[in-house]
Amino acid sequence: MAISNIHETLLLYTKQKSMINDKLSTTMMDILSASKQTAEAQAKYNEQMNDIYYGYYESDPENYELLTEQCEQQHELELANLNSWEQELELEKNNLETQLNEVNTFESTWTKLLQSNIKNDFSYGGISQ
Secondary structure (H helix, E strand, O other): OOHHHHHHHHHHHHHHHHHHHHHHHHHHHHHHHHHHHHHHHHHHHHHHHHHHHHHHHHOHHHHHHHHHHHHHHHHHHHHHHHHHHHHHHHHHHHHHHEEEEEEEEHHHHHHHHHHHHHHHHHHHHHOOO
């Protein structure tokens, strides 16, 4: 009876690990997406700065300074938002990894208990015969 209860507990931990791994993989994909968006934002910024330089640097220096400043501010805001999102995802990833480690520890403990109970059952069965 005790062995079946331990098996049931182990199955519960397996289910928890599966759910945590699913959330963890989703979070990792979101981190990858955030990194991709950061790279795309940087490429877009570089292209805009290049266009501003060739369009206004020599012909209209006043607008060049204004457009450059606006482009930089917009880029910094976009990067700040992406970095904030990425930091939130990293925290979530760390929390999920911690939960997974806890479940693994509990599962390991219950597995040892199961092995001990099985060993004891066989030992007592052998002695009583």
